[in-house]
Amino acid sequence: MSLMRTAEWTAYAQWTCLVFFSIPLVELMLMAVGYACMRGGYRYAPSRFRRLVIQITTVGKEAELVRETVAAIRGYELTMPYEIWVVIEPGHDEYYPLADRVIPVPSWFRCKAVDKARALEFSRLIRVRLGWNTAETKILFVDDDTLPTRAYITKAFSGDYDLCQGVTVVNRHYATRPWPHFLLSHLDNIRARNCMIYCSCTQGITGKPLFVHGEGLCVTGLVEDVITWNHPIIASDDLVFGTNAAHAGFSWGYFHEYIQLVSPWNLMDYWKQRKRWTWGNFTAIRRRDILPLSVAIPKAVKYSMGVLSICASGVGGVLLAMGVTKVPPQAYTVFWTSFTAWFASYGLMGWINSGGEANRQRFSGHGRVMSSRARFLTFRLTQALVAVVLCVPTAVMPAIVIVGSVLTGKPRRFVTIAKTCPRL
Template sequence: MMLNSKVKHTLHCICVVSWLSFFSWATEGIRFSPTPVDNIDPWIEYGTIITVLIIFLRLLSFLALPQTLFNLVGLVSLNAFRGKDKLQSSPLLAPFICVRVVTRGLYPNLVKKTVKTNINTLLDAGIENFVLQVVTDKSIGLPQDKRTIETVVPTSYKTKSGALNKARALQYCLEDDVSVLGEEDWIVHLDEETLLTEGSVRGILNFITDGTHSFGQGLITYANNPVKFKSFSKFFQNRICTVADSFRVADDMGKLRCQLTYFNKPLFGWKGSYAGAEKKVSFDWGPDGSKAEDCFFGIVALDQGYSFGFIQGEMQEKSPFTFQDLFKQRKRWMQLLRYFLPHYLFFLASWLTMPLTTSNVVLTQIYPMSVSPTIDFLLSLIGGVPLYMYMFGYIKQFPIHRYSWFRSVLSVIEIALASVLSIIVENLAVICMWGGDWYDFYIVEKDNESEQTSQNIV
């Protein structure tokens, strides 16, 4: 029997409350009667220095409370299993749309395949007024027709501020003598492996038709186009990385949706796949604005007073193929944090202090103690919500309704392995983030058919 979206969301909310109640009880964040931990006087049992240190580390975890609450509110208050949205107007009446893909040109076959798939998706949706533009550092031999444009960024091109990497390429497209777009045209940004879906195209069209916001983005999933590998080791690593990215799926459905729906601002960051009209904002913000040009762009647009919204539907991407690429991807994310601390203070500080706050998992076992009933409960909430997000994200991107009971048990093992791996990798990324060239832009491998390996953009 097929359940409608409201029933699914209600069941999901029951699961949220049930899980958080169980997790809080298991970690003694909720206590219905006195427990041994209530009888421990840490000042006498452990001494002043250790007690102060333990209390400090536990209170440090509260840096993650704002994003925990945003994730929880987004997952519970907004329908997590929304059905297909109807088009608000005819696709033939939509303004001109440019789907822009920026690539180094390392994986030409992947880009060509992605371009062909996305063009077919747009045509199937009934859109006629569009072009797909590939912006590349070196030519990939993309067939030229009325639907596709290949723009090669000259090696001699320099922006006024010295922007690097992807920001430099995006700024080149905005130059007056290069741009093929008008002031009212819309741009949809995709990575070189990102696939549009019927739902995301409808969402983009409705977002444009509504006309309330200047920029929008939505859900990205990673498991819908599994990669085939000859090596079992690589298959296993990619599978676990994809399961680990279930957290990112839940993060889109929680925190991202909450901030864009209720506040219309990128309060916790902005990512590279989005739709908008951007020429007045620009990408020319120097080397510091190039490390994470998408997040920096969001800050600049926010400061300039633009409004942001959430786009329904989903786009599809790939997770890193190996644990090494997963680590290097996360390390690059961590390195960009120093540029955004004034804007995303609590969000980014919670990432930077992750090795310290993660130590509470061990220290609570060695030095059990209660700070206060309220603090104990909130700490359980901060720990329980992210763990639920791995489970929820898995459900959103994998077809579990088709799984047998045995396969469902294996899914639990997958989620446990992936969540532990993700936590370890992100902690190592924080510890190792200070090494290496901060202006390198590591590209993870995205095309398993290519014999080329991951390289750096300098």
Template sequence: MASQRIQERIEEFWRQYTLERSQAVRVSRGMFLVFVFSALLFTWMTFTTRKPWSPLTEAKYLWDVFLPVTLLSAWGLTVKEDKLGRRVQSGGYTVIFQVVTRGVNKEAVLRSVSSVLYWAPKYLRNFQVWVVTEEDADRDFFDSLEARVLYVPRDYSTPMGSRFKTRALHYASRVRVEEGLNRRDVWVYFMDEESVVGEDTVLGIISFVEDQDREVGQGVITYPNFWGRNLLVSYQDSLRVGDDMSRFRLQAKLGKVYLGHHGSHLLVRADVEGKVGWDFGSVRAEDAVFGGSVTAEGYRWGFLQGFLYEQSPFTLQDFLRQRRRWVWGKLDLMRRVRTSRKLKLIHVLDLSLWLLSLPSEVLAILNLVYPTPMPGLIPSLISSFSFATVLYLYWLGHNVNATLAGSKWFPSALLNIALVPVLGGMEALSAWYGLLTYRRSWRIGFEIIRK
């Protein structure tokens, strides 16, 4: 069997993702305060009123534009973390674990399916595993999986002309509608091909369905799989985890998602998915459009406890391709006629801040080479708060990923913080890379990175 041959050479690291390991990492509000107060105290003690005019001095107001984002992050860090316990499914509902793949990264797909088959039967009485792929995929491999495989027909098209992953997602949702599975007692848990579930993932799904009166849930995605394969990329993805544990947790707790969400670690009641669908036309930010549509329909979001375990890109080239695809998706969304003005505005602001991170980074480097005063005490304190908050998010995300990967985190965390100027430059350049290549993006299509 094709899957058995691959199974022999894959590492079953999902077995280590137990409830205890997931609960070993928490937000430390005390450490966050240490970061913030240290930065503010240093700024207060070193601030000088001597301000010979310099364009670099006035340019430092740029650092303060990031304050709204860092305030939201700080607010999110204050949100109480609920305790997750072991329990067996008690209701009559069904959970469908759905993996969407182009069919290229077969080892990743097998890891994903195998992790579900290892953890789900321990606690769920009614569950299914669906794999959605293209008609030309390797049928010997996919037919050997212990899952229901949907092959999207080559000639399948949607009314809005959706392409790539959006097309596959919509096809699967229509299959559920045709089979009468778009019901209130059916839940769809969305995974990417590299997603791996742990014990806490399954327990979080049960807790959400049985304890929360919400229709859609999103949670924290971590990146411990193959952690450190490319140290710079793993370190930069620390910020993604910190962002999930602050801003993303906040908006999920508030019940509405405006700041974007992930396409994986997403739990949706099937009747909601059936009504909203995934037919959004030629847009590569299908998750953002889906989230905006769900919110516009008045459905309520909740926070999905437990982590989903994924991996960072293996190379800097794949890192740039991944980020470029995200930028293309945002630009697709902005150009899409049927997108609400509110959602467009949010993504315009989000992309603008991402693009502004490059001149902000350049300004910081220039300030190291040619130090100039801040334009005032208040702007200086604001930028110090923002900088300290971002540093803590790196610190938090690094500790989560390293702990889950079973690695000693403290020395590595110090290196992660020391490399933030380099990591920030990587992220900033990737945004401009995406912007400047957008005109030819449809010739490139939907890029798939190695996983």
């Protein structure tokens, strides 16, 4: 009897591993469906909106980087009525000559939220006083290290949705030295991958976001007025805002354009940033005064499944290779097909993140045009190959961060990291 039970449990474990092995195939399908819907199903209604506020919320430590971002946006020569706001903490450089408004958040201002969310709430109240808390106003939120493309801004403004956003790509200084940054920019390939798989489907198809990234989040003044940023949080303000808005019945859209980011410059900054995000999400999932239970549960399941799938598929793959796990030939076909799809998906992210104007400019102005194009193409192909080679650590790192965050405990304050290249 004992031997029979052991055999049953072994068979059960084997087929459970096969389920986890097939996840990359499911993700590949979701990516294809999400891409098709982003390309063909995104609704436009630019006549609905009267103005756009492009808001850069920053502590104030990256003044030069923010000035470059403002100048780049001005260079787009946007056709819709728009203003650029820079919202900063007091005591920092307020010289942003190309911005329409520079808003220091007074030290006396208090609300339930702290740090960045507090600054967002203060700027919201200014829009209330201006009468811009309506469905005719759109606000596009930009961080101090992010730069939306012109097409991103245009699609965000004209989208016929209460909230919308596009794909995050880490193509600013992608795969450049110092070497820790080179590695971390590739570890960030998973961010674009999550966007194109999960955000595209849960935001663009179901309208019930699983992830929300603050970089490039575009909302109407009415949504901001109803949901507010005034929640007892120190991080994950984007997740809290976006999921609460969906729960309240506001519409979500997703489009295929890029908001361009910079990866952390060293391992310590990477750890600080990801731990802050992780604990922000943990807090939001745990507390009912931040997120309703019905939207907290799917996020908790995604976290759990992420860690479990890495562990189960890793152990299962080793046992399969050692011959300990026995499965039918058909299962081997699924395993290797899924394995190939998994590596290929990260190669695709390396190709995407190494593209864009930010990287193209690195190879322009050095010799003939054809030579520049050849070097740029070689760079992209090389980074796609590196992304495939680094696939395993890229996929495993989020699970390590989650476990490490639990073991080291909740951070006591909002931690910011340097966004400017150290050698500059």
